[in-house]
Amino acid sequence: MTGRTVAPRLNHPRLLERIAKLAEIGAIEGGGVCRLALTEADKAGRDLVVGWMRELGLQISIDAIGNIVGLRPSRTTGAAARAPVMTGSHIDTVRTGGRYDGNLGVLAGLEVMESLNEAGVETEHPLAVAVFTNEEGARFAPDMMGSLVYVGGLPLEDALATEGIDGTRVDAELRKIGYDGAAPVGAPAVRAFVELHVEQGPVLEREGVTLGAVESLQGISWTEFSVSGVSNHAGTTPMRLRHDAGYLAGATITFVRDLTRELGGDQVGTVGAIEFGPNLVNVIPNRARFTVDLRNTDEDILQEAERRLRGFVAKTAEQEGLTIEQRQLARFEPVLFDAALVARIEEIAGRLGHSVRRLPSGAGHDAQMLARICPAAMIFVPSVGGISHNVREFTDASDIAAGADVLLHILLELAS
């Protein structure tokens, strides 16, 4: 950083190269990525990103839940340093994930830093790029774990004791990959947070709009049901004498679909994971475990959906003579982003010549956690075919460039 500055400009090909490079780690057939949180692949991805942060001269800190923050100091340093303006996202993926989800937000943040370095720009407030631990929740529930701990929404010790779907624990896996950092969680305090992310839905593409200014986030409710019945012979056991754990799972899948139809609006519901025991063609299942994912932007309707689901499962279990245990894997209320910040994103996008619309997010994001402690908002770029959590996830290079440009400008504005 010298005294002479020019207007910073992003190097878009460099950003795309970093996306491609990071996607080589944990690459799976079809162009996708498998880097479940805290696995060896996640470690390799983290190492790559931390290496880039170091090359950019960022001050790197890693906290006790493995969140990585790369800080670009402000004009004023030392004790007089101000709270940084933060961007970032996550680099963990689902098992059959794409290369943009999360990764784009982190790597666009690095590109902003590099272009500011190249242009010799100094800011009033420091800038920071964060990589939050376990956003996906595909291995350890809840999702958005790292950012939730960062904002104080989940005690560190609870997060560390979380058991994963493979029987491992967060603390042990963090130690194993060497990302059980020494920095205090929740540091630094944040002046504002803006996250760039792929939409993961079909709205922008279908309306031919380049950018989304995200104004709200759906509330999320994840429940795991464990059902116990009686395994018995599929041929000799009359229907009326059955205690079929699998039947409750199937009936619930059907119920969830009907429920979304009845509630309408943007209510969605998904049974994504299931398991029967003993899982044989000619044995009535005595065990069934399945998850239900419910989301709505309206907290009241989401609670109504949860109530009806619980009621249906309890009633059906009683009729079938089953016992059930239920466990809340995740629960987040809908979030409203900072109205002024959303308006600024809209304005900047228009000024840069991009079509833009406000929209809610159907997915959960780290930004919703940061919204608890500072003004926060998000920029969306379109997902082709609305496809995400899938190896075919794709966003056009020109849309990525547009989103990253808006990120650069809003961060500069917030940091000055």
Place this chain on the structure above:
Amino acid sequence: MTGRTVAPRLNHPRLLERIAKLAEIGAIEGGGVCRLALTEADKAGRDLVVGWMRELGLQISIDAIGNIVGLRPSRTTGAAARAPVMTGSHIDTVRTGGRYDGNLGVLAGLEVMESLNEAGVETEHPLAVAVFTNEEGARFAPDMMGSLVYVGGLPLEDALATEGIDGTRVDAELRKIGYDGAAPVGAPAVRAFVELHVEQGPVLEREGVTLGAVESLQGISWTEFSVSGVSNHAGTTPMRLRHDAGYLAGATITFVRDLTRELGGDQVGTVGAIEFGPNLVNVIPNRARFTVDLRNTDEDILQEAERRLRGFVAKTAEQEGLTIEQRQLARFEPVLFDAALVARIEEIAGRLGHSVRRLPSGAGHDAQMLARICPAAMIFVPSVGGISHNVREFTDASDIAAGADVLLHILLELAS
């Protein structure tokens, strides 16, 4: 066998001891057994039974599909030897099976042989105890594989090429455990076949009847459906744009239950096995695989059930934008046992002082295959609580004794 004979009497405690001894192999928690067909545990069970056959002086032959036959020669030997009267069953189990299912029929057969030896009884026709390969079908479909090959209902080469749920093949697994025998399949020809088996259902116990004379067997239809959809984000994908493979699985589970209600009578239907991909809480499943087991004693109604099932799955797949593949894992028409033989079993049971009733069997059994080539029937003893294919499977010692006694008398009658 000497010239002096006494009336043969079974040694009931010895039979119970053999049942307990065999149950030690592959024993699992709760008193159950896991000896899936052609595993190392199955081999160990077979070795034990073959050893007992040898001690009893039986002539042992093992055929190319691994069926074991222990022959007790008749008075007339050599070229003039007549077709044997056969009893037997199977010793493979489901993954969480009991100790009586199948095993009882084989070990009661051995007890009959031993008591005839002790009493010095010679018969006009030879007697044989068979152990048929893979009756359960829990690892390799179809079930009743060994007896089906024995009677010529399934080409040997097709059976040998069967791929299991664990990716193994029947021929390789037979070789591995050393039960790819040299005897021609289908030998010897059989004069008559009677199988002693636990009911695996609740009828005898609920009516307080000791023995069942089985007069028919349900037809069995097993189908595996493999569904392909599109995996996508559970939060951002509107319900109307989903291609959820898991939804079809759930809807089918619900449909099968409704179908059994509509068809009524003894129609049963079970979805016992299921698998989703990628099987994550927040990803719409793009893959679902599940099995449907339909049974009825009436072939016309069974075909009607199959038609309706296929129709429902096809229609729902089209509505949801899914592709389906279906594979018939097993299909057997209902079987009527030999009326004269069933009457003889009834008469003998009554003569020995046991309450007895005719009933159909809800489960498939090796006897239904043998019924294609000779007069065949079965004797049922009660299953406590109607429970089977479960570690809690249990039959009272006095009921076992009653059933084995009837087996002794009917075999003696048929062999003279």
